[in-house]
Amino acid sequence: MSLIGLVFLVFAGISFYKIRHLKEPVVLGPGVTQVKKLSTYFPKIKGSINDANIYFLEGSEPGGTILILGGSHPEEPAGRLLGWIFAENAIVEKGTVIVILSANRSGTTVTRLGGAYPPDYSIPTEWGEQTFRMGDRWSNPLDQWPDPEVYIHYPSGQELAYVDIRNLNRTWPGRANGTLTEKTCFALTQLIKDEGVDIVFDLHEAELQYPVISTIVAHEKGQDLAAMASMMISGTEDFSMGVENSPEALRGLSHREIGDHTDAISLLLEAPEPFLDATRGRTNRALLLEGKDEFVVKAGKHGLLFERIDENGWHIDVRVGRHCSTILQILELWSEDQPERGIRMTHVPRYAEVIANGTGHYLRDPSTASPGKLTFE
């Protein structure tokens, strides 16, 4: 009996170990001017699992600075994949674009207990497949243990669920002497201040049963910008994005705290991810990437969802494409309004292009990368 137990332990253990140490290559695109470490801004996290790579894409013309956060919640893959598209393709002509692909790297190394997540997923490309770690909503307990009896947010003092002390989107603006997740947010806040970031985009996805979906959640500083962008998107693109105001009472979220504690405008984008719905059927890679599920469709027919869904589902290309177009649209409006803080870039696909070519079209082959042009997440 013990032997069978041991076999289980070994097989499961190997799987957990392999995923925690799976390397995700990033081929630095022509636009990347430097890659820094998050610890540059807060040395206390140096050497920790959350000492993320920070990709800088600097234009020759002076302008504004934006920060794109992928992987705040690693189980929402569209944001991380968008990060890859930017880091491997974008060319910035004016201003500075800073991209993070694994804002909570610890959270990418673990999967949800009881959630039956696949350990990883692969995006088909023209040169083969690229495999990514699945990840969870929370930091890995191997990096942050134990959780408190109740999580009290710093500095507001608001009581939150104990697990959310490992939720990167509940620990803003961060705490220098806090837990790993709090320190990560503190370092990111320092980055935003030190680099004089104008706009922060925090990229997310949500279950369709969650009321905040297909929307831009905007801090009051960014409400006009978000509202304009929403109108423009509905007019020019093949999809629509709503706008919601960041509630004052919800603490620890990026759209609230970054706006409150730094000069930056904070915007959070939500795309639909049926994989996260509690009524979902079989939990597998296909559901994650294609977003097709009969049970979720039935929930929609009963009026239980906040976004429509049919048998076509919500493909990952659609979700990534929405994030791409929304960011580009917001930047166009911003640059018109604030020419001296403007951003201009090329080689980033819009919604229709991502759907036509697939996300994998924008992923570069690491085996052909020239030396010094390859990093790992």
Add this chain to the structure above:
Amino acid sequence: MSMFTSTQIILAIMVVVYIVAKALKLSTELSMLLAAVAGALAGGAGIPARHIAEGAFTYFDIILIFITATLFMNLLKESGGVAFVIRGILKKFHRRRSILFILITILLLIPGALTGAGSVTVLITGGMISVVLSYMGLSKPKIAAIIFLIAGLSAAAPPVSLWAMLTAAGVNMPYVGFFLPLLIPCVVLALLTIFILGWKGQSVDLEKALKELPEAPKGMNWTRVLLPFLFFLALVILGRVLPHSFPILGLPLIFVFSAFVTVLISPVELQILKISRDTVKQLLPLIGTLTCVGILVQIMTLTGVRGLIAISIVTLPIVAVFASLFFVLPVSEAVLMWGAAPVLGVPLVLLFNTIGLNPIIALAGMSIIWPLGDALPPTAIIGRLTKDTVGMEEPYTQMLKHCIVPALIIMAVGTLMVIFSKSLSFLTLL
């Protein structure tokens, strides 16, 4: 084949395997495990080591709380603290039946409230209180009914209410705001139970009762009993008042520290190793349940069975849901034990949330109904434990008969809390 049909087949296979396993006299835990493995095979996932291990991990944090809290309670009992308290209140209040009932209720509520398990109440204070109650002129089946029902309410009572915690975790809802919505009904219903079942009787024969109760060791006093609890409270309060300067200890370590205090000031020498080992042994069925439920839920999620159950529940007419809670919840508890919370509780709370009810109050209402199922077959785990602890010779159904009236009240209160949860929302804010 549509996803509905194929998933229904997997569910049917899991149910059949569970029933066959139970019929072959396998424990509920192992039956759940076999059902999970059968589900994985039927779902075409083979025997997925990774998912089984990950599922087994699901309630790891809760298991740690569970073990450390029970160890704390067991050390307190072995140090003679529990006997001291029961003898103390009996001596002082043996002429005052009402006060005695109130104090007994509190003593029965504390162990389960702190650990989240009714069985801990039965084991820590249940035995001695059954002696007291028998000298108050109550029959054994009546005593067993009182202890079983209050033990169930103690498990639902805050701070640790596993049904509420497991369900809240499943819907990404903070386990915050549950204190009063759980505390008020649990205390009121526990008092109702003991007064309804225990009112008729006789006055206590103090000398005989004291003779049968275990002696409190020399040197045990109120300071020694209360100090570990005060220490526990102090650590919890410090963590809340100074969250950003006091280190994050977590409940398991707080229980361990409190257990250390108990050991340090115990008037008798405690065999820590033996008591720890016995604690794990005593908790095996419960830890085993939590672990196997985790595996079962993971496989149900993997194969889509959980989604099937969820979608079937959330698309039911709401009146039917309200009207069947009193029956469905205890039955699900009897079959799945705490697994009922992630499997049934999660979709129900999602449904209640969608139709505009207050999910916290509704979940609290459900949480007080669930433990009633612990007296029902196939598991009847706490019901049987109570029968043995009380030393009841009469048939088990005698105990169940006495449970009926208070159980109906508990079901009614729980259901009404769900239906009128919106009007009771203010409780979550206090």
Add this chain to the structure above:
Amino acid sequence: MIVTLLYYVLTAFIALLIIWNLVKSKKWQDEILYIIILIPFLLRLLRLK
């Protein structure tokens, strides 16, 4: 840091108690259950999950 270390000590202690009970157990059903509940404790101690 110290607190985390204490948690690993606590996990190791409980794992040892489980193993001890497993060795002394006479019922096969209990044995299986001990093995299953041991898995998460060992995975955490080995820092695998």
